[in-house]
Amino acid sequence: MVTIGIVTRNIHGWATTQLTRAIIELGHETFPFNFRSLYTEIGESGYKVFSNNVDLGEKLSALIVRPLGRLSFEQAFFRMDTLHLLENLGVPVINSPKAIEIAINKHRTLALLSKSGIKVPYTVVTENVNEAVKRLSFEKGIVVKPLFGSKGLGSFLLKDRDFAWRVLADLRYLRHVLYLQEFLKxxxxxxxxxxxxxxxxxxxxxxxxxxxxxxxxxxxxxxxxxxxxxxxxxxxxxxxxxxxxxxxxxxxxxxxxxxxxxxxxxxxxxxxxxxxxxxxxxxxxxxxxxxxxxx
Ligand SMILES: Nc1ncnc2c1ncn2[C@@H]1O[C@H](COP(=O)(O)OP(=O)(O)O)[C@@H](O)[C@H]1O
Ligand SMILES: [Mg+2]
Missing domain, CATH: 3.30.470.20 (ATP-grasp fold, B domain)
Incomplete structure (x- = not known):
């Protein structure tokens, strides 16, 4: 029997409940806990990561990671760093923090996929509106997406060059990075x-x-x-x-x-x-x- 942790925003959520059931049905122990319960203690002999007084490095045979949610910079770094620290303690983390960091970032993911011969839509990523608009053809439409978005939220379709220029300049002004992609019909x-x-x-x-x-x-x-x-x-x-x-x-x-x-x-x-x-x-x-x- 092994103990499998699930770190999540809601231990009563549907996916966590499903995983918990499966872990128990397969004869193992489940340990679901909230991201917000995590803390690291750093002392003379290194560090330990805890949730609810439980030393996770000792307790867990593996850890399954559920969505991290919308986070501040500090929260994102803290949560990801904690996953890295657990992995360094020998706890297999699924998905690994390195993979999560790549996948969460549409820019890096698409570049790596394309480099390895996977077909991807033509995409321009930049902070520079002129460079973007110059390279895109708006007749068929251009999809604009947040770099770190999910569930289709925040992405929109642009079909007019002038309108595109204005909207992209505003996004740029708000310090967004422009992720622009040919529309696939x-x-x-x-x-x-x-x-x-x-x-x-x-x-x-x-x-x-x-x-x-x-x-x-x-x-x-x-x-x-x-x-x-x-x-x-x-x-x-x-x-x-x-x-x-x-x-x-x-x-x-x-x-x-x-x-x-x-x-x-x-x-x-x-x-x-x-x-x-x-x-x-x-x-x-x-x-x-x-x-x-x-x-
Ligand atoms: N380049 C594109 N052309 C046409 N449809 C797209 C394109 N990119 C995304 N979509 C549509 O928008 C949805 C959400 O886009 P996706 O890149 O998967 O981001 P999200 O993280 O929001 O799911 C896709 O499932 C697809 O239906
Ligand atoms: Mg998607």
Missing amino acids: HGGRDIRAFVVGENVVAAMCRELPGSWKTNIARGAKPKPLKVTEEITEIAVKAAKIVGCDVAGVDIVEVEGEKYVIEVNSQPGWKGIQRVTKIDIAKKIVEYVVKEKIKR
């Missing part, structure tokens, strides 16, 4: 592949006719999708490049070509669980126990 449908280790354990189409954002959080409906070899190859490769053991890979298909638009390092699976009989939480826990726990 997908017809209100994309693919989410849920990767665990070397496998896509489930896939779905997300459909929202008349909308270009197909996040479940924006109202898209999940439809079952057969996991093909092609989807597995693309999604597992993308997850690996970013360093994720568990990932939700978003794929847009246009004229038979598949483009990866992002890799989510802390994917939810409530939507995809509705269209598959596979027990996703169990797949995650089985993978952690078999592949990540060494002690």
Whole structure:
């Protein structure tokens, strides 16, 4: 029997409840705790990381990380540093803090994917409005996204050059970095592949006719999708490049070509669980126990 920690914003949340159930069903001990309960004690003989008086370096055989949420700079560094410190104490962290740092950042992720031969949409990332506008063609539309966004929030579509110039200048003035991407005409449908280790354990189409954002959080409906070899190859490769053991890979298909638009390092699976009989939480826990726990 091993003890698997789950660090989360809400220990009663759906995914944490699913993981807890799976951990217990597989005969192990679960230790869910809140990010806000974390503290590090640093003294003469090094450091220890605790939650609720429990020495996590001693207690945990592995730690599963749920979404960190919207954070201040200090909170983001503290939470990520704490994950790094736990990993340095020998606790396998899933996903690893390094992978989370890459995946959370759409700029770095897309560059790495593209360098490794994964098809991605043409994208310009800059603080310079002139450089951006010069390089983009607005006829088909340009998608503007927050670097660190999720759930489709904060991204929008630009179709007019003058309007684009004005809006981008304002974003620049507010100190945003501009992440600008060619619009792929997908017809209100994309693919989410849920990767665990070397496998896509489930896939779905997300459909929202008349909308270009197909996040479940924006109202898209999940439809079952057969996991093909092609989807597995693309999604597992993308997850690996970013360093994720568990990932939700978003794929847009246009004229038979598949483009990866992002890799989510802390994917939810409530939507995809509705269209598959596979027990996703169990797949995650089985993978952690078999592949990540060494002690
Ligand atoms: N370049 C694009 N062309 C067309 N649709 C896009 C593009 N990028 C994103 N989308 C749509 O917007 C959704 C959200 O974008 P995504 O990059 O996955 O960011 P988020 O982190 O908000 O999920 C996608 O699921 C897709 O439906
Ligand atoms: Mg997405």
